[in-house]
Amino acid sequence: MSSATDHRALPRSDRTRFPWRFLLHGLRPVSRGLVGRRYEVHVHGADLVPASGPVIFAANHVGVMDGPLLAMFAPRPVHALTKVEMFRGPVGRFLLFSGQIPLDRFRSDPGAVKACLRVLRDGATMGIFPEGQRGTGELERFHRGAAYFALVSGAPVVPVVFFGTRDPGGTSGSLPHRGARIDIVLGAPYTVPAAPWPRTKEQVEHTSMLLREHLLVHLDHAKALTGRTLPGPLPAGDSDPDPATGVTDQGAP
Template identity: 65%
Template sequence: MVLRRRWDVANHGVEHLPEAGPVIVASNHVGLMDGPLLAIFCPRPVHALTKREMFEGRTGHGLRAVGQIPLDRTEVDPGAVKTCLRVLADGGVVGIYPEGTRGAGEFHHVHAGVAYLALVTGAPVVPVVNFGTRPPGGGMNALPPKSGRIDFVYGAPVRVEPQPWPRTREQVRATAVLLHRELVAHLDRARALTGRDLPGPITDLSPDDVVATRPVSTKENLHD
């Protein structure tokens, strides 16, 4: 209720989100409020991968209390992977930002972690695009303007056949290419549906965030 008094938040296409069972929600990432708003307004509880720097002090206690998952973005993080697999095995929803960090939100860079999780679990990947969570030209921590419209657009699930161990780099790479294509196609559909566009690149990215935007090759990425 507090957030709705500040912003006009709307969900589109929530019928695409399965009502039960494991789901991977893969969203573009443009602003500071993406994660909190997705977690609060998604029809199902979301356990989102969140950079570990956010898990400090009082904020960290709050994030852990609502089931968010700390992630080391500088290298493969087996602990985060195991937590995601546990959430999915229990029939929950994992939220992931395949681009790795906030940016233009165009899905120019997509990490292979989402492909790995889909291959291991067979959980459907539901693409999500958000508009309005950062004003055009806004910096890394810019907030949406008061009374601004925020749209979350859910797309049809992308289903990947689960692969038994050992999963090869080629399988992960091919699945990542498939998901990348589907995410970009959903962005086009979301633009057409809402008549909206993204806010453009962030100009005040830190060096750590620039590194996080580089796609991780399957050679460097997740393996059993």
């Protein structure tokens, strides 16, 4: 557990409440059981996740089930950054009470940043999808958030790869067919030293490139381990608007 001094470090998180979590903890066994009645879910590498202390789960993003499955099946409860558009109506209330963190992807969102830092500084875990939008899951674009949180907190980043959460040719909002096998492959943590305030853009970009390379290596390992491939691109015209920022094979724009 971090001290109050950590919460007063910049950006400050001492005035930010810890996300709701009673549904996150209480419903995990029930949710796993319900999902297990429809899909064959296999979790690999759970022993690689630190049993205590802050952790950042950084996952590829293939389908709509990725976030819920991370919350249900990760070895530890996860507070995942979730696009703010999902926090509407009953679904939005459920996400809030299950500890998920709303994120506005198109403008600076200090509230989301401080909520994530509150989680990490209290020794819990957060989840992030560096690709931003659902797609191939091949990590072609890697947004800078995972690197930023790693640099601020010093928390290890655990790579996560999802297979089977979207059928080939399926839309971004589609569910896999009943009985589908879903593989969740966790990898070795990647740690960067915490950087004091202020963190520079160059630091974050360099760390993002290193993290992306680590996740790409893990993606290749996950494919070899499971013998699986990703579902390919979304159907033409099916895209979720997302900022054209982050690290790619061409570097950091």
